[in-house]
Amino acid sequence: MKILxxxxxxxxxxxxIAFTDNNTKFADGGVQFIVNPYDEWYALVRxxxxxxxxxxxxxxxxxxxxxxxxxxxxxALAIGGDDAVRINLESGDSFTIASQIAAVAKDGxxxxxxxxxxxxxxxxxxxxxxxxxxxxxxxxxxxTKLDAAxxxxxxxxxxxGGEEVxxxxxxAVISCQKGMAEQRIPNMKGIMGARTKPLAVKEPVATxxxxxxxxFELPPAKAGxxxxxADTPEELVRLLREEAKVF
Amino acid sequence: MVLIFADQTDGQIxxxxxEAISYGAKIAGQTGTTAEVLVLGTVENAASTLPALGKYxxxxxxxxxxxxxxxxxxxxxxxAIADAATAAGADVIVFSNxxxxxxxxxxxxxxxxxxxxxxxxxxxxxxxGFVVKKSVFSGKAFANVAINTPVKVISLNPxxxxxxxxxxxxxxxxxxxxxxxxxxxVTSVNKVTGTVPLSEAELxxxxxxxxxxxxxxxxxxxxxKEIGAATACSRAVADAHWRPHHEHVGQTGGAIAPNLxxxxxxxxxxxxxxxxxxxxxxxxxxxxxxxPFFKAADYGIVGDAFEVMPKIxxxxxxxxxxx
Ligand SMILES: Cc1cc2nc3c(=O)[nH]c(=O)nc-3n(C[C@H](O)[C@H](O)[C@H](O)COP(=O)(O)OP(=O)(O)OC[C@H]3O[C@@H](n4cnc5c(N)ncnc54)[C@H](O)[C@@H]3O)c2cc1C
Ligand SMILES: Nc1ncnc2c1ncn2[C@@H]1O[C@H](COP(=O)(O)O)[C@@H](O)[C@H]1O
Numbered sequence: 001m002k003i004l005x006x007x008x009x010x011x012x013x014x015x016x017i018a019f020t021d022n023n024t025k026f027a028d029g030g031v032q033f034i035v036n037p038y039d040e041w042y043a044l045v046r047x048x049x050x051x052x053x054x055x056x057x058x059x060x061x062x063x064x065x066x067x068x069x070x071x072x073x074x075x076a077l078a079i080g081g082d083d084a085v086r087i088n089l090e091s092g093d094s095f096t097i098a099s100q101i102a103a104v105a106k107d108g109x110x111x112x113x114x115x116x117x118x119x120x121x122x123x124x125x126x127x128x129x130x131x132x133x134x135x136x137x138x139x140x141x142x143x144t145k146l147d148a149a150x151x152x153x154x155x156x157x158x159x160x161g162g163e164e165v166x167x168x169x170x171x172a173v174i175s176c177q178k179g180m181a182e183q184r185i186p187n188m189k190g191i192m193g194a195r196t197k198p199l200a201v202k203e204p205v206a207t208x209x210x211x212x213x214x215x216f217e218l219p220p221a222k223a224g225x226x227x228x229x230a231d232t233p234e235e236l237v238r239l240l241r242e243e244a245k246v247f
Numbered sequence: 248m249v250l251i252f253a254d255q256t257d258g259q260i261x262x263x264x265x266e267a268i269s270y271g272a273k274i275a276g277q278t279g280t281t282a283e284v285l286v287l288g289t290v291e292n293a294a295s296t297l298p299a300l301g302k303y304x305x306x307x308x309x310x311x312x313x314x315x316x317x318x319x320x321x322x323x324x325x326x327a328i329a330d331a332a333t334a335a336g337a338d339v340i341v342f343s344n345x346x347x348x349x350x351x352x353x354x355x356x357x358x359x360x361x362x363x364x365x366x367x368x369x370x371x372x373x374x375x376g377f378v379v380k381k382s383v384f385s386g387k388a389f390a391n392v393a394i395n396t397p398v399k400v401i402s403l404n405p406x407x408x409x410x411x412x413x414x415x416x417x418x419x420x421x422x423x424x425x426x427x428x429x430x431x432x433v434t435s436v437n438k439v440t441g442t443v444p445l446s447e448a449e450l451x452x453x454x455x456x457x458x459x460x461x462x463x464x465x466x467x468x469x470x471x472k473e474i475g476a477a478t479a480c481s482r483a484v485a486d487a488h489w490r491p492h493h494e495h496v497g498q499t500g501g502a503i504a505p506n507l508x509x510x511x512x513x514x515x516x517x518x519x520x521x522x523x524x525x526x527x528x529x530x531x532x533x534x535x536x537x538x539p540f541f542k543a544a545d546y547g548i549v550g551d552a553f554e555v556m557p558k559i560x561x562x563x564x565x566x567x568x569x570x
Contacts, residue, residue: 013498013518017387037499095357120385120498120521125344126365129321129353138430139321141350158493159346159436160261161444164319168431178499179492210362214378214391219524225531225541230550234562236530239546241566244528246450246507247474 001056001148001170003047004110005081006101006128007063008036009072010121019216026121026216035076038116038177045181046146047114048080055148058082060108064100066090070199077194078186084197089204094122098130099207105135111170112153117142117177125175132173140166144179249275249282250337252328253300253308254347256319258291262447263343265303269411270403271341272304273370278339283307284417285331287324287424288316301417303410308419309335315426318433319347325354327424332359334422337398344402345446352402362394368407371399382407385498385521404525405446406504445494448477450507451526453496455481455519457512457533457552461489466556467511473563479503481513497522511552515540532556 011017011031018027034040050056061084063073073084085108087100105113113135115128125141132139144163145156153172156165156179186194228236240246251271253264268284275282284305289312290296297308309331316327328351332340340355342348344366356363364379368389372378376393379401383390394400438444445451452474454467464478471478478494485495496503498518508526512533513519520543523529531544534551541547548555 011384013521017384019388041499094353094363095360098353098357121383122390123381123383123385124353124365125349126353126356126363129350130357132322133325133354133357137322139350139354140431141321142346154434157346157350159256159438160263160446162436162438164433164437165435166431166433172430178495208360210356210360210394210396211364212393212395214393216383217380217389217391219387219389222543222545225544225547227541228546228548230548230555233548233555233558234565236546236548237559237562237566240507240528240530244507244545246528 042176102134268303321350361398450476453479455513
């Protein structure tokens with residue numbers, strides 16, 4: 001089983017969110033970028049575990065982005081993976097990115113494509129499903145567990161108020177979230193080794209974007225907290241009932 | 248025409264579908280067309296349940312009562328919805344951005360080459376093109392996204408629009424959709440019973456490391472029980488195994504948008520806020536006046552949760568007794 005893990009670059013979880021160019025561009029000055037946590041902690045680590053258990057032969061990382069994504073790809077390679085492919089496309093909507101990933105998956109004959117549950121910047125939760133449709137493959141989204149046996153997978157996915165277990169055949173696409181694996185910290189050997197792992201850069205296939213971002217905006221500022229004295233908690237209950245009307 | 252996919256499990260239409268229908272009906276009103284609903288699989292008491300969807304603004308319900316749709320497979324669903332949407336001439340297709348919406352809507356978008364906005368929080372702006380506002384950066388910002396294709400797919404964030412009702416009923420038409428051969432077999436479904444699922448809860452009470460240990464969770468649970476809320480926790484708490492992982496909210500846990508988020512002994516780290524900042528009203532109980540959570544809160548008490556919480560529960564009991 002050959003696994004393809006989708007890796008995206010996102011601003012650090014503590015990054016200040018601000019916009020420039022008339023609110024059309026994320027202000028990335030001084031912002032630290034990281035591997036999207038769902039991709040790194042869950043999709044990648046579970047892929048590595050499957051390989052370590054002898055259930056996968058290779059783990060390849062794929063990223064769609066410009067050359068400035070290379071440090072992020074190396075960071076992910078420091079955790080593990082045999083090699084990486086970067087599709088040299090600066091930006092695109094979810095469908096454009098999914099089309100690139102699907103093309104890589106098809107050309108490389110990958111059996112299993114793993115994505116994160118969502119990117120923490122765009123929050124699309126969309127690319128996995130799109131890749132699956134383009135590959136005409138089954139898709140389990142928001143998976144919390146994944147096990148493999150010869151030619152078959154068992155995946156558990158989150159549903160409202162519980163979970164659902166399903167069996168599916170390969171090739172398949174799975175989007176991963178917490179529960180799937182435990183975060184791994186790269187060690188020195190991994191970091192050194194990542195420098196020399198193959199990172200192939202390929203040109204994108206032709207696709208059309210279906211959507212485009214017109215502008216960003218920040219939510220209106222909160223009016224400020226209304227503090228109630230610890231001596232009169234009943235006043236809080238009154239405010240919640242009469243002013244906020246929550247119960 | 249606006250087609251709304253009304254998701255059902257175990258024969259029951261999901262609550263989030265009512266909101267999606269209300270939203271779709273409003274779009275239909277905006278664009279001078281009708282709102283119609285699609286239901287896949289067998290619904291209990293269909294003869295009364297389905298016409299009642301008119302209450303949320305649907306004029307017609309397309310009902311594909313085929314047991315092949317009773318087990319969930321996003322691939323089979325997306326193909327069937329695509330067929331139904333094309334046959335009915337839908338130009339806007341609406342989902343609720345629930346676990347199933349997140350699985351189906353992207354597939355449908357790729358299948359129909361119809362642009363998708365997932366996580367919509369407002370009605371589309373049709374004054375120039377078709378622009379939908381969505382939540383981005385884990386609730387810390389919004390993006391206005393233009394859908395540039397003739398058919399548009401929108402997946403609405405739960406609790407972003409609200410349910411709207413009127414006194415109308417919908418016409419129900421049975422439709423025949425041929426299910427494609429599925430490649431997924433659902434082998435078991437486990438649901439937490441007896442409690443409100445966190446993702447659907449309107450009221451949520453949540454605890455953090457300030458509660459010191461799992462033995463003190465009655466401080467969270469007593470209030471939750473009294474007001475009928477679901478319980479949640481910070482990641483620090485789930486990582487310490489004080490509470491199960493499905494209760495963990497935040498950047499890497501669940502993202503929720505209840506009417507009330509009541510946080511006890513949680514510092515309000517930015518990654519925690521990312522999962523709860525879309526809540527309508529936020530209450531913070533923390534003994535540290537400098538806790539960052541107060542900046543994101545609507546109401547708060549600076550105080551010791553061990554002293555304050557029992558008094559709050561008492562006050563709620565009294566309030567309920569008065570009615
Ligand atoms: C990449 C990344 C992702 C993360 N994702 C998440 C996530 O999804 N969700 C999440 O929650 N965290 C997440 N975190 C962790 C986050 O940064 C915080 O560490 C975590 O939220 C802290 O949990 P806490 O508020 O319960 O504990 P603490 O930060 O220890 O806060 C405890 C609070 O309790 C108060 N307190 C103490 N005693 C009392 C008392 N007697 N009465 C009242 N108040 C009291 C203290 O003043 C303090 O404010 C993430 C971190 C990273 C780096
Ligand atoms: N530019 C990208 N390159 C490779 N994979 C990506 C890219 N963007 C998103 N993904 C993958 O798709 C998942 C879902 O992204 P999204 O639909 O944007 O929320 C992410 O967790 C990644 O695994």
